[in-house]
Amino acid sequence: MPADLHDTITQRLRAVGQRYTPGRRQLVDRLASAPRPVTIAELLDGGARVPQSSAYRNLAVLEQAGVVHRIVTSDDFARFELAEDLTEHHHHLICAVCGGVEDFTAPPGLERTLLRVAGEVAGAAGFTTPTHRLDLIGTCPSCA
Amino acid sequence: MPADLHDTITQRLRAVGQRYTPGRRQLVDRLASAPRPVTIAELLDGGARVPQSSAYRNLAVLEQAGVVHRIVTSDDFARFELAEDLTEHHHHLICAVCGGVEDFTAPPGLERTLLRVAGEVAGAAGFTTPTHRLDLIGTCPSCA
DNA sequence: TCGGATTATGAGGATCATTCTCATTTCTGT
DNA sequence: ACAGAAATGAGAATGATCCTCATAATCCGA
CATH class of the missing domain: 1.10.10.10 (Winged helix-like DNA-binding domain superfamily/Winged helix DNA-binding domain)
Known part of the structure; x- marks a missing residue:
């Protein structure tokens, strides 16, 4: 902060x-x-x-x-x-059952790859100022 | 199909x-x-x-x-x-302005990494049966 | 194949997060 | 301080989604 x-x-x-x-x-x-x-x-x-x-x-x-x-x-x-x-920069872990959200950070290597791919794919589709969002979807402990 | x-x-x-x-x-x-x-x-x-x-x-x-x-x-x-x-398996390219959605497929290498990281992070947080969702957010050609 | 039980359908009504309205209050610049 | 502009808050309005219930379709045992 x-x-x-x-x-x-x-x-x-x-x-x-x-x-x-x-x-x-x-x-x-x-x-x-x-x-x-x-x-x-x-x-x-x-x-x-x-x-x-x-x-x-x-x-x-x-x-x-x-x-x-x-x-x-x-x-x-x-x-x-x-x-x-x-x-x-961070991503979200989302519970498919209750909709709850937790934060997490991805390894640097993955982030680098994501950044590169985002630019390539968005450019090919004509999208501008691309950013990315990675969500992991699962069932949280209290909903399991 | x-x-x-x-x-x-x-x-x-x-x-x-x-x-x-x-x-x-x-x-x-x-x-x-x-x-x-x-x-x-x-x-x-x-x-x-x-x-x-x-x-x-x-x-x-x-x-x-x-x-x-x-x-x-x-x-x-x-x-x-x-x-x-x-x-x-595919992902989405989402327009931040109009909410429109397009499909795209990610390179195999990225998918492999995503799969591995998803398992690691979800496991650490106690989430089960994790899957992942990768969205690229930008402005589509018609909203630019 | 027939009848009865169970499930799906569809029209309209109900729900509820979100957005809008507008009279009042607060801020900004002079 | 003052006029004009913007923000506030209470309540009403909106609208995508879900529910209700009477009717229609389907399944199954004999």
Whole structure:
């Protein structure tokens, strides 16, 4: 968590004509301190009073600014995390039963290969600014 | 597309106590002939009359039987494709703007590495029967 | 092959995460 | 401080998805 995290976020919000308000900062703090992607329900329940409509609206704004990333699994709840370039590159281990998500980091060799292949394949299909997402799907211990 | 595709599907449905009815077969045929994952809306619009509630129910049944796979992107529409072991192992190129999905196959070397890493990471986290999903995220030509 | 039990179908209604509306509050620049 | 613009929050509206239930199709034993 860089010391200038909030400065970086301020800049990104400015770039899309948005302010870094207290409510948005509160959301960012929650996401930064969570060890895994967080659902809206978790944000609303977890202590601090965050109005539902503001949470949705501000997460959408933060997503547009490239500050947060929305993750959709097979359950009905979207999950949010800080954008990778604000934390560190990682991937997800997803439970096919309950939709739960865990973080993990891949070995450097695999990442290198992924980066190269992503560029090649995306280029061939005419896609621009490619990034990649690697999910491992299985059954988590509590659903086994 | 194996000649015994429908036999295989019949067996998988039987295994979960379900029948391979004409309506379900129609859905499978649609998915088998599509070059990319298909949305419910595309299934409903595309010529043949498929009642909405039956489409949802039967796709859920086929998913439980391991015959079809549900793909969720950032837009509001779930997409469906035949399970990988009924077609061939492949991955997806997803447009971050419109949510559109294209298929692609990864080089064998990358697949080998992915398989190994998936087993290692999932095992360490206590996840069972791991599989992997590699998505390349970018902007498609029509959204660029 | 026939009848009865079981399962699938389809039309419409219900659900619920998400998004929108709008009156009020807060911020920014002067 | 002030005017204009943007953000907030409570509640209503939206819409993809799922459920209900009466009808129709299928299976199976005799």
